[in-house]
Amino acid sequence: MRRNFFLQLLPDMEEVYYNGSTSDEDERAIFITQQNGTLNTGEDSPKAGGLENEDERFRRPVTTTELEEFGRSWAADNSRRKWCWVLRVFEDWRKARNKLVLKEPYLGEPAYEKALSSMSDEELDDVLGKFVAEVRKEGQEKYPGKTLYEMICCIQAYFRIECKRSITLVDKKGCNFRNLNSALNFQMKQRASAGVGVDVKQAKVISESDENYLWEHGYLGNGNPEVLRNTLVWVLGLNFALRAGQEHRNLRMKNSQLSVAVDEDGKQYLEYKEEVSKTNSGGLARAHLKRKTVRAYENNDEPGRCPVRLYKEYMAHVPEDAPANSFYLRPLKEPKGNIWYYKIAAGRETLGNVVAQVMKSASFEGYYTNHSLRRTCATRLYDKRLPEQLIQETTGHRSADGVRCYKRTSYSAKRGASEIVQGSLKEEDITCKVRKQEYEENEGEGKISETKEQENKIIISTKNTNIVINYR
Numbered sequence: 303m304r305r306n307f308f309l310q311l312l313p314d315m316e317e318v319y320y321n322g323s324t325s326d327e328d329e330r331a332i333f334i335t336q337q338n339g340t341l342n343t344g345e346d347s348p349k350a351g352g353l354e355n356e357d358e359r360f361r362r363p364v365t366t367t368e369l370e371e372f373g374r375s376w377a378a379d380n381s382r383r384k385w386c387w388v389l390r391v392f393e394d395w396r397k398a399r400n401k402l403v404l405k406e407p408y409l410g411e412p413a414y415e416k417a418l419s420s421m422s423d424e425e426l427d428d429v430l431g432k433f434v435a436e437v438r439k440e441g442q443e444k445y446p447g448k449t450l451y452e453m454i455c456c457i458q459a460y461f462r463i464e465c466k467r468s469i470t471l472v473d474k475k476g477c478n479f480r481n482l483n484s485a486l487n488f489q490m491k492q493r494a495s496a497g498v499g500v501d502v503k504q505a506k507v508i509s510e511s512d513e514n515y516l517w518e519h520g521y522l523g524n525g526n527p528e529v530l531r532n533t534l535v536w537v538l539g540l541n542f543a544l545r546a547g548q549e550h551r552n553l554r555m556k557n558s559q560l561s562v563a564v565d566e567d568g569k570q571y572l573e574y575k576e577e578v579s580k581t582n583s584g585g586l587a588r589a590h591l592k593r594k595t596v597r598a599y600e601n602n603d604e605p606g607r608c609p610v611r612l613y614k615e616y617m618a619h620v621p622e623d624a625p626a627n628s629f630y631l632r633p634l635k636e637p638k639g640n641i642w643y644y645k646i647a648a649g650r651e652t653l654g655n656v657v658a659q660v661m662k663s664a665s666f667e668g669y670y671t672n673h674s675l676r677r678t679c680a681t682r683l684y685d686k687r688l689p690e691q692l693i694q695e696t697t698g699h700r701s702a703d704g705v706r707c708y709k710r711t712s713y714s715a716k717r718g719a720s721e722i723v724q725g726s727l728k729e730e731d732i733t734c735k736v737r738k739q740e741y742e743e744n745e746g747e748g749k750i751s752e753t754k755e756q757e758n759k760i761i762i763s764t765k766n767t768n769i770v771i772n773y774r
Contacts, residue, residue, distance in 0.1 A: 373463075376463045377459065377464075381456075384452075384456045385464075388453045388460075389418070389457070389460065391453070392418065392437075395433055395437050396414050396429075399432075399436065419461070419464075423469070423479070426469075426471070427479045427480065427481045427482050428481060430457070430471065430479070430482045431479075431481035431482040431484070431485040431486075432485070434453075434454065434482065435485045437453075444493060444498050445499075446493060446498050446499020446500075447489060447493040447494055447499060448490070449499065450486060450490065451472070451486060451490060454486060455471075455472060458470065458472060503669060504669070504677075505670060505674040505677055506668045506669055506670050507674065507678045507681045508670070508675070510682075515664065516660065516664055517606065517607060521660050521664045522536055522660070523606060524606075524612065526633075527634060527637060527642035527643060528633045530612070530615065530619070530642070531616065531633060532656045532659075532660060534616050534630070535657075535672070536660070536675060537598075537607075537609045538553075538574070538609070539675030539676065539679075540678060540679050541598035541609055541679070542596045542679075542696075543679040543680060543696050543697040543698065544675070545673070545676060546654065546671060546673040546675075546676065547654060547672070549576075550653060553630070554627050554628070554629055555626055555627070555628060555629050556626035556627075557626070558629070559575050559576065559577060560572060560573070560629075562610060562613065562614065565597075569600065570599070570600045570610050571597040572597070572613050573595065573596070573598075574595070574596050575593060575594075576593050576595070576698060577593070594695065594698040596695070598610070618640065619637075619641060619643060620641075621643065621645050623645060624643070624645055625647055628647035628648075630647065630648040630653055631644060631645070631646060631648060632644045632647070654672060655672075656672060657670050657672045657675060658670050658671055680697050680708035681708055683696065690702050
């Protein structure tokens with residue numbers, strides 16, 4: 303029996319329907335969702351016009367084409383975009399180099415005509431070593447060493463995932479792909495010594511005093527629809543250490559990752575249950591990982607900053623038929639009664655610039671992004687000396703090394719250290735009532751009962767004594 307296929311693009315949906323039919327009575331659909339570059343084969347899609355037989359136990363047969371599309375799940379969309387960029391840069395370099403080599407003999411150097419994916423290991427070792435040494439930005443500016451390293455890692459991922467070729471380009475001992483790794487090692491050291499890419503631009507941590515200013519002056523709160531939505535981005539990002547981009551956009555209104563509950567002591571809290579994230583995509587390699595679950599308890603001391611109340615207030619102003627797969631909505635210019643928001647998701651760029659816009663509006667200078675909230679969460683937990691395991695559970699880092707990059711010494715401690723070295727801090731200004739070794743043993747055994755940080759003073763209470771560090 304002949305099957306007829308046709309392509310239909312619906313104007314109001316980001317989906318393409320591939321429909322095939324064996325007869326007028328038996329018609330089935332394949333759904334390929336283009337949003338976020340993911341494949342949806344109809345298993346989780348709503349039944350469209352009764353096309354699926356609800357009496358059947360199994361879904362319709364999967365085609366070979368669909369099965370091949372499942373292969374895209376091995377790499378995130380961001381990873382694909384990165385290696386596509388690197389391959390474009392490589393192709394531009396290859397063409398420019400070939401043109402120069404063919405124009406005039408250049409020490410007998412060959413032109414590279416073969417596609418990268420079809421090169422042997424020996425050829426890759428030669429060509430990628432020269433690529434690392436010669437590649438530049440469009441303005442002849444050198445790439446930082448770390449960028450060169452990441453470019454080779456992207457090419458390695460391309461070979462492994464797209465070309466299905468088991469290959470390890472990066473070898474920190476230089477035993478494999480000797481030319482490539484020698485060139486990479488040399489260029490990274492040379493550029494580090496020249497100061498290229500040494501200063502990495504990082505999102506600034508938000509101090510408690512700066513945050514207090516924002517709350518006190520109305521930049522955060524519930525004064526109007528836009529402020530309330532931005533405040534919720536702030537509160538959720540800070541309390542749940544959400545990553546700046548995708549984790550905020552993944553939040554849903556229906557079947558949400560957020561819920562309000564009450565614990566055994568009757569305390570109300572807002573809970574976030576992670577589904578997928580940068581470090582836990584839910585695939586085979588992550589099947590053993592525990593999902594991140596974080597609670598933000600009600601703040602009865604400062605009700606205006608309470609995450610539970612702000613969440614409830616936002617939900618009370620959302621239309622009943624709001625988009626199921628979006629959480630942050632576009633604010634109405636003029637609220638209509640209790641409804642403050644359109645039935646439209648907030649724009650990607652608008653959502654991604656919330657913290658930068660709030661800090662700019664309050665005239666704070668510096669590089670602030672939504673990622674500042676995640677860094678602030680981890681830094682504050684470290685400053686209060688919470689166990690690393692608890693900090694990892696809050697941030698969702700898979701290793702202690704990953705979360706330690708957020709560990710920062712307080713400015714008061716750095717100032718005290720500088721004064722000690724310069725001899726400007728007198729011995730009596732620093733008093734320590736227990737030896738450092740005893741303190742570390744008490745900390746390791748969990749005997750520290752309380753840690754307080756006051757103005758120019760840190761008080762650490764143990765079972766038997768106190769440690770008092772005074773700074774002038």
